[in-house]
Amino acid sequence: MRAVAIGSFAAAATLWLSAPVVAQGNGLAMLGTLAKGEWTIKERGGVPDRKICVKSGAELIQLQHRGNGCNQFVVEDGAARVTVQYTCQGNGYGRTSIRRETGTLVQLESQGIHDGMPFQLVAEARRTGNC
Numbered sequence: 001m002r003a004v005a006i007g008s009f010a011a012a013a014t015l016w017l018s019a020p021v022v023a024q025g026n027g028l029a030m031l032g033t034l035a036k037g038e039w040t041i042k043e044r045g046g047v048p049d050r051k052i053c054v055k056s057g058a059e060l061i062q063l064q065h066r067g068n069g070c071n072q073f074v075v076e077d078g079a080a081r082v083t084v085q086y087t088c089q090g091n092g093y094g095r096t097s098i099r100r101e102t103g104t105l106v107q108l109e110s111q112g113i114h115d116g117m118p119f120q121l122v123a124e125a126r127r128t129g130n131c
Contacts, residue, residue: 028074028082031057035104035127043123053131060106060125061096062086064114091115103127 034057041050041063052059062070065088076083076097083097094112101107104127111120 028058028077028084030077030079030082030100031060031098033057033100033103034060034106036131037127038129038131039125040128041108041123041125043121045122051128054127055131057098060098060108062088062094063096063108063110063121064094064112064119065091094119 034054036055037053038051039054039060041052043049052063054060059066061072061084065086070086070088070093072084072086074082075085075095081097081099083095085093085095087093092113092115094110094114096108096110099107106125108121108123108125111118113119
């Protein structure tokens with residue numbers, strides 16, 4: 001009986017410890033369902049709109065750290081929401097959540113540190129044309 005309990009505990013521990021590795025896989029499928037093209041990002045708080053070209057959806061993850069070689073860790077990978085935490089060596093870090101409303105409309109929340117200063121972004125992104 002004791003051996004069964006220890007075996008069950010070991011199996012559960014192995015499954016629990018392997019969960020982050022599973023989450024790191026080729027996930028973020030929801031981002032692939034977003035329409036390709038030009039997207040307009042409307043931040044709340046009077047910040048001017050900006051436009052980006054979305055090819056894979058991943059462009060929406062690091063809006064404050066664009067083009068940097070950052071390490072990413074997938075925190076949540078759902079059908080309608082993804083959350084990614086990333087670290088950019090020597091240039092800060094961030095955590096971004098993207099909630100899909102439709103294939104052409106998402107809600108964004110991102111916060112972290114960029115160039116030694118904190119940032120927080122709450123925005124709506126909508127496909128507005130072709131790149």
